[in-house]
Amino acid sequence: MATVFSPYAWLVPAFPFVAFAVLTAFGRSLSRTGAWLATAGTFLSLVLSLVIAIERMTGAAEDYRGGYEWLRIGDFSLPFGFEVTNLAALMLVVVTLVAFLVNLYSLGYMKGDDRISVFFAYVSLFTFSMLGLVLADNLLLLYIFWELVGVCSFLLVGFWYQKPEAKAAAKKAFIVTRIGDIGLLIAILLLFWYMPDHALDFVSLHNVFDPQNGGTISLGITTLIALLIFLGAAGKSGQFPLHVWLPDAMEGPTPISALIHAATMVAAGVFLVVRTFDVFEASQAAMDTVAIIGAFTAIFAATIGLAQNDIKRVLAYSTVSQLGYMMLALGVGSVPGAMFHLFTHAFFKALLFLGAGSVIHAVHTQDIREMGGLGRRMKITAWTFGIGALSLSGIPPLAGFWSKDAILAAALADRPWLFVVGAIAAFFTALYMSRLFFLVFFGKPRGEHGAQAKESPGVMTFPLLVLAALAVVAGFANTPWNGWLGQWLTGNAEADHASALAIVVSVAVGLLGFYIGWLVYVKGAVRRDVLSSRLPGVVRLLERKYYIDELYAWLFVRPLRALGDALTAFDTHVVDGAVRLVGAAANGIGKLNTRLQNGQLQTYGLAGLLALVVLVVAIAGRRFW
Amino acid sequence: MLNFNIDFTGEFFAFFLLSVCAIVGAVLAINFAKVVHMALSLAFTFVSLAGLFILLQAEFVAFVQVLLYVGAVTILMIFGIMMTKHQDEEKARSRPLLETLAAIGCLCLFGILFYAIRAASFPLPAAKLPDNNTLEIGKLLYSAYAIPFELVSVLLTVAFIGAVALAKREEEKP
Amino acid sequence: MLASYLTLAAVLFCIGFYGVLTKRNAIIVLLSIELMLNAVNLNLVAFSKYGVNPALTGQIFSLFTMTVAAAEAAVGIAVLIVLYRSKATVNADEFDELRR
Numbered sequence: 001m002a003t004v005f006s007p008y009a010w011l012v013p014a015f016p017f018v019a020f021a022v023l024t025a026f027g028r029s030l031s032r033t034g035a036w037l038a039t040a041g042t043f044l045s046l047v048l049s050l051v052i053a054i055e056r057m058t059g060a061a062e063d064y065r066g067g068y069e070w071l072r073i074g075d076f077s078l079p080f081g082f083e084v085t086n087l088a089a090l091m092l093v094v095v096t097l098v099a100f101l102v103n104l105y106s107l108g109y110m111k112g113d114d115r116i117s118v119f120f121a122y123v124s125l126f127t128f129s130m131l132g133l134v135l136a137d138n139l140l141l142l143y144i145f146w147e148l149v150g151v152c153s154f155l156l157v158g159f160w161y162q163k164p165e166a167k168a169a170a171k172k173a174f175i176v177t178r179i180g181d182i183g184l185l186i187a188i189l190l191l192f193w194y195m196p197d198h199a200l201d202f203v204s205l206h207n208v209f210d211p212q213n214g215g216t217i218s219l220g221i222t223t224l225i226a227l228l229i230f231l232g233a234a235g236k237s238g239q240f241p242l243h244v245w246l247p248d249a250m251e252g253p254t255p256i257s258a259l260i261h262a263a264t265m266v267a268a269g270v271f272l273v274v275r276t277f278d279v280f281e282a283s284q285a286a287m288d289t290v291a292i293i294g295a296f297t298a299i300f301a302a303t304i305g306l307a308q309n310d311i312k313r314v315l316a317y318s319t320v321s322q323l324g325y326m327m328l329a330l331g332v333g334s335v336p337g338a339m340f341h342l343f344t345h346a347f348f349k350a351l352l353f354l355g356a357g358s359v360i361h362a363v364h365t366q367d368i369r370e371m372g373g374l375g376r377r378m379k380i381t382a383w384t385f386g387i388g389a390l391s392l393s394g395i396p397p398l399a400g401f402w403s404k405d406a407i408l409a410a411a412l413a414d415r416p417w418l419f420v421v422g423a424i425a426a427f428f429t430a431l432y433m434s435r436l437f438f439l440v441f442f443g444k445p446r447g448e449h450g451a452q453a454k455e456s457p458g459v460m461t462f463p464l465l466v467l468a469a470l471a472v473v474a475g476f477a478n479t480p481w482n483g484w485l486g487q488w489l490t491g492n493a494e495a496d497h498a499s500a501l502a503i504v505v506s507v508a509v510g511l512l513g514f515y516i517g518w519l520v521y522v523k524g525a526v527r528r529d530v531l532s533s534r535l536p537g538v539v540r541l542l543e544r545k546y547y548i549d550e551l552y553a554w555l556f557v558r559p560l561r562a563l564g565d566a567l568t569a570f571d572t573h574v575v576d577g578a579v580r581l582v583g584a585a586a587n588g589i590g591k592l593n594t595r596l597q598n599g600q601l602q603t604y605g606l607a608g609l610l611a612l613v614v615l616v617v618a619i620a621g622r623r624f625w
Numbered sequence: 626m627l628n629f630n631i632d633f634t635g636e637f638f639a640f641f642l643l644s645v646c647a648i649v650g651a652v653l654a655i656n657f658a659k660v661v662h663m664a665l666s667l668a669f670t671f672v673s674l675a676g677l678f679i680l681l682q683a684e685f686v687a688f689v690q691v692l693l694y695v696g697a698v699t700i701l702m703i704f705g706i707m708m709t710k711h712q713d714e715e716k717a718r719s720r721p722l723l724e725t726l727a728a729i730g731c732l733c734l735f736g737i738l739f740y741a742i743r744a745a746s747f748p749l750p751a752a753k754l755p756d757n758n759t760l761e762i763g764k765l766l767y768s769a770y771a772i773p774f775e776l777v778s779v780l781l782t783v784a785f786i787g788a789v790a791l792a793k794r795e796e797e798k799p
Numbered sequence: 800m801l802a803s804y805l806t807l808a809a810v811l812f813c814i815g816f817y818g819v820l821t822k823r824n825a826i827i828v829l830l831s832i833e834l835m836l837n838a839v840n841l842n843l844v845a846f847s848k849y850g851v852n853p854a855l856t857g858q859i860f861s862l863f864t865m866t867v868a869a870a871e872a873a874v875g876i877a878v879l880i881v882l883y884r885s886k887a888t889v890n891a892d893e894f895d896e897l898r899r
Binding site for chain 2: 800801802803804805806807809810811812813814815816817818820821822824826827829830831833834837840841844845847848849850851852853854855856858859861862863865866867868869870871872873874876877878879880881883884887888889892
Binding site: 599601604609 | 816819820821828891892894895896897898
């Protein structure tokens with residue numbers, strides 16, 4: 001059925017872009033109204049996205065593709081257009097909803113900052129780029145928006161650029177994601193080389209790599225392309241070993257952490273893999289790589305999260321871990337599982353970050369050891385944070401349970417050892433979330449501001465409430481007995497993935513994690529430092545993030561810096577030296593010539609004689625050479 | 626190139642003697658310390674050249690050479706030397722670079738000229754010069770070359786007047 | 800035979816040229832110029848006797864050359880004397896007004 005509103009999908013990114021343009025041009029004079037303008041822009045996008053999505057849900061809608069030809073080189077034509085599939089519609093809703101709520105929240109959180117209109121301009125630019133990425137109909141256009149999203153992340157992480165940590169974190173984020181982006185670029189180049197007609201749009205990709213037409217491109221090249229695309233996705237989505245930028249990116253303002261580094265940009269990696277999933281499905285080796293790296297990241301990041309003391313760092317490692325889950329789902333072939341988890345994760349992770357922001361706004365510290373007892377004073381924040389924590393830990397009937405269960409069931413069906421890894425990671429997830437929740441909201445106030453903490457203003461608590469509601473109900477979109485979301489996304493009727501074992505195990509580990517956390521941090525039945533006193537080495541290892549940053553510094557940063565120094569020395573001495581040499585030579589020749597012009601006749605006569613001799617020898621002597 | 630076919634006649638012997646005198650005179654002229662000695666040794670060269678002219682059956686030219694060069698020019702130079710400061714001779718301030726380069730340049734010039742001379746092939750002379758040299762020169766001067774002759778006399782007059790005008794001392798204005 | 804005379808003339812010419820370029824006393828420079836002109840005269844006369852068409856033209860030419868050389872020497876000395884009066888030196892190094 002042809003859709004009425006899908007052709008207008010290009011307006012969805014247009015509204016934030018207009019907001020960005022206006023704010024950049026007039027921001028200095030607008031300030032307060034500029035912020036409301038940006039929020040209004042995202043609200044309009046949200047309304048339109050909802051309309052498009054709802055229309056597509058009622059009845060089988062066909063994909064809409066619009067646009068025009070942008071580049072024509074010989075017989076290669078590159079379109080500039082957008083494609084509205086059900087997947088894109090879902091992502092539009094997620095992105096615009098979270099963006100709108102974050103905009104609203106930022107009105108309260110960033111109040112009083114004198115660069116507030118710059119902030120909202122950047123946020124609008126980011127929203128525009130993310131929406132463009134979602135709607136892009138070919139890989140090259142997607143890459144352009146991909147890079148733009150990275151730039152916005154850089155700008156926003158380094159928003160408080162007076163802090164050196166923020167500058168360093170912004171650079172780190174950009175550089176590490178760049179490493180991934182190069183993989184994606186090479187993959188695009190390879191596809192350009194090998195695809196018939198050099199086509200780069202997703203429809204052609206689907207046609208070429210579809211199993212029925214298989215064999216057009218050799219398996220080796222397909223695997224290479226898939227792995228390179230995954231490298232790009234791993235960079236943006238913080239998979240091991242390119243995860244190092246995400247925790248540092250917490251230097252940015254908390255609304256940004258919620259928007260970019262929880263709900264949307266980091267999901268772009270998952271989105272990319274889903275978009276090019278036909279390439280991955282054609283290569284079993286690529287799928288295995290994705291699954292294994294995803295599973296490893298999930299458990300690896302969860303263990304680090306256990307030992308962190310900064311509230312945002314814990315959530316950051318949690319994000320990395322959950323993205324690992326999504327990649328695991330993709331690796332075992334379950335696109336609905338991954339997208340469903342992306343959908344629910346966006347809500348509860350954004351909720352957790354915004355709640356953390358509310359806490360930070362109240363107590364002016366980010367160290368959880370200085371917090372405590374905030375549950376009594378900040379009721380809304382505490383309740384919503386609790387819902388988010390339970391959802392993340394996979395406690396039924398909240399949203400996180402359904403999506404995590406979908407992934408674990410798929411893993412169990414494919415490779416049981418991946419299921420075990422996922423279950424252990426779920427246990428750790430519950431453990432660190434309960435630790436976080438109990439340390440922040442229970443007990444006696446430990447820090448200096450704890451006693452005077454008050455609840456945040458309405459603009460900040462309203463998004464918390466909305467997201468909490470979504471964290472509860474969003475899960476019912478795809479239960480094991482009614483796989484509606486999966487079917488709507490992929491167009492295939494999903495088999496019943498209900499596995500009693502998976503459900504039981506995931507619930508059990510979630511509850512166990514929470515119970516142990518309660519025992520340790522509330523009741524005090526088990527001493528808090530039971531592990532740190534017995535195994536201090538292990539705890540320190542986790543706290544220092546397995547020393548990966550130090551390893552990278554030693555392995556890459558120091559040699560590169562040494563190379564940079566060597567090249568600078570080369571530039572100063574050799575290149576500049578050569579230039580200065582030329583200058584000195586000209587100077588010297590000039591000085592030499594001055595001696596020739598001394599006004600004495602005999603000098604001039606000598607010059608004439610020598611010139612004559614040279615001339616005669618040169619011309620008449622030509623017979624010899 | 627370097628094989629000279631020379632027949633050792635009396636003429637050649639005389640030529641050799643005279644040319645040695647000329648060259649020695651010239652070299653010494655360059656190398657003497659006192660300026661007056663330089664002028665005198667150059668006069669010696671002029672005389673040897675006159676001898677060479679006689680050997681070349683140019684008797685009139687030889688006499689004119691002696692008259693003009695040895696007589697007039699050399700004396701003129703000596704007058705010039707006497708009227709200007711000649712007591713402080715070549716000072717210690719030498720110009721090695723200039724002298725070296727000049728020597729090299731002149732050697733190269735000589736090399737070029739020598740090569741040109743050797744490379745050219747000169748056919749044997751077709752005729753012989755007339756015997757009565759002065760008479761023949763006189764005849765030519767007043768017939769074929771009369772105009773240059775007159776021009777040269779004008780030139781001499783002009784030079785003479787010019788030299789006097791130049792060197793005249795400025796009269797003291799009362 | 801001609802070649803010998805020409806070679807001798809070349810030698811004298813080069814010696815004279817060396818003197819022109821090197822000597823410090825301006826009078827000696829003039830003298831060296833006279834030497835060069837003499838070498839040319841020798842060339843002319845040698846060609847007049849041993850050249851392709853022996854004729855008296857060479858000798859007549861050499862007479863004119865000699866005259867001109869004498870005139871030039873006279874004027875040169877006059878100039879030098881005037882210069883000596885104003886600069887009190889005949890050192891060729893010190894005549895460097897051409898520099899400005």
